[in-house]
Amino acid sequence: MPNRAVRIVEPPACSIDSDADRVAALEIIEVSKRFGDNSIVDNLSLTVKQGEFLTFLGPSGCGKSTTLRMIAGFEQPDAGSIKIGGHVMTGVAPYRRPVGLVFQGLALFPHLTVEENIAFGLAVKKVKRDEIVARVREALALVDLSELGRRRIQQISGGQRQRVALARALVTGPSVLLLDEPFGALDFKLRRQMQIELKRIQHQVGTTFVFVTHDQEEAMILSDRIAVFNHGKLEQLGSAREVYENPKNAFVGGFLGDINIFVGHVQSLEKNGASLHLSEVSADALIVATPEMKIGAEVAISIRPENVRVGREVWGNSCLMVGQIVANIYMGATVRQSVVVDDKVVVVDTTARHVQQQGLLPGTQVKLAWDLEDAIVFANKEVRK
Numbered sequence: 001m002p003n004r005a006v007r008i009v010e011p012p013a014c015s016i017d018s019d020a021d022r023v024a025a026l027e028i029i030e031v032s033k034r035f036g037d038n039s040i041v042d043n044l045s046l047t048v049k050q051g052e053f054l055t056f057l058g059p060s061g062c063g064k065s066t067t068l069r070m071i072a073g074f075e076q077p078d079a080g081s082i083k084i085g086g087h088v089m090t091g092v093a094p095y096r097r098p099v100g101l102v103f104q105g106l107a108l109f110p111h112l113t114v115e116e117n118i119a120f121g122l123a124v125k126k127v128k129r130d131e132i133v134a135r136v137r138e139a140l141a142l143v144d145l146s147e148l149g150r151r152r153i154q155q156i157s158g159g160q161r162q163r164v165a166l167a168r169a170l171v172t173g174p175s176v177l178l179l180d181e182p183f184g185a186l187d188f189k190l191r192r193q194m195q196i197e198l199k200r201i202q203h204q205v206g207t208t209f210v211f212v213t214h215d216q217e218e219a220m221i222l223s224d225r226i227a228v229f230n231h232g233k234l235e236q237l238g239s240a241r242e243v244y245e246n247p248k249n250a251f252v253g254g255f256l257g258d259i260n261i262f263v264g265h266v267q268s269l270e271k272n273g274a275s276l277h278l279s280e281v282s283a284d285a286l287i288v289a290t291p292e293m294k295i296g297a298e299v300a301i302s303i304r305p306e307n308v309r310v311g312r313e314v315w316g317n318s319c320l321m322v323g324q325i326v327a328n329i330y331m332g333a334t335v336r337q338s339v340v341v342d343d344k345v346v347v348v349d350t351t352a353r354h355v356q357q358q359g360l361l362p363g364t365q366v367k368l369a370w371d372l373e374d375a376i377v378f379a380n381k382e383v384r385k
Ligand SMILES: Nc1ncnc2c1ncn2[C@@H]1O[C@H](COP(=O)(O)OP(=O)(O)OP(=O)(O)O)[C@@H](O)[C@H]1O
Pocket: 035, 040, 058, 059, 060, 061, 062, 063, 064, 065, 066, 067, 213, 214
């Protein structure tokens, strides 16, 4: 019986909350990295569970790839350690680490066939010929390329090359697959297709995937959890829903979608709520009070554009303000509206039907409102980050 490198498991494989006793697939423990005077990764700690799809998300230059390269062993941490499957990787050469790699450049051998590319790592490891044939066949089926094994790399499309790179990385049976912006060069439609394919393949093999991207939508589509990075620090770690609905600060809120931020002062505190005066827009807003909130304190709140109601008359249990529509951008089902309130531009996403029914064209005086539970409260110092 050959040692099956491409493990097939029943989907959904990722019962990540029920396996708390299992050894973590990957642990990054207080890792720091500098290049010259620049701190690139700053005291980073995180744990990736077995079978999890975790994404590093953040703007260009925030240290995502450097972290991935440290996991792969191409860079060494200045401080801290990395464990894979419970084993400390310090001093372990890249080729001895139980990881697979897929990069944007793919680095396929153009003069070899699809099969030969996939078989390459197994041949280097001196796996027996029969077993190589069986494992390559299995890997080709996994990525849906069974018919194209004999083609050369130049004779297949960009999306098919992505599949070959995936098959090649998975065929050796890595504990963790590291993917650094693999779809960066693909057009939008193919990118979407590959994202769906990648999710299917990950469910099927059950391997732990660590994926790097700066595209928030891609992160939300693919990930069990997202690690949001900024300036080499982990800002927040959670499911797409957690980080979108409860961002820890304005950076995270603004990186995953758009937000409107209003700064105000607490004018009264009641049992369950606080009243804020938002001087920029001459309006008051009710918010959920936190225990440390004091009268007079400066607080910032953030509201997603889709949570602001707009109309000639609107209702909301938290805030009401008056403004003028200055621009409408048609996005298909929704219209992104810019509404000026005093000197501030508030961004609102409205259904195209509502805009049409109410005649909410640029120049129209409107009211804006939202509900208490839609206002995310930040300590103000975090807004100015
Ligand atoms: N070998 C190196 N020597 C010096 N500086 C480096 C080196 N590698 C990366 N850097 C710098 O470290 C910072 C973080 O780079 P990194 O590639 O980790 O960022 P990233 O978050 O992956 O960004 P991107 O999405 O653009 O790839 C950048 O400012 C980069 O220029």
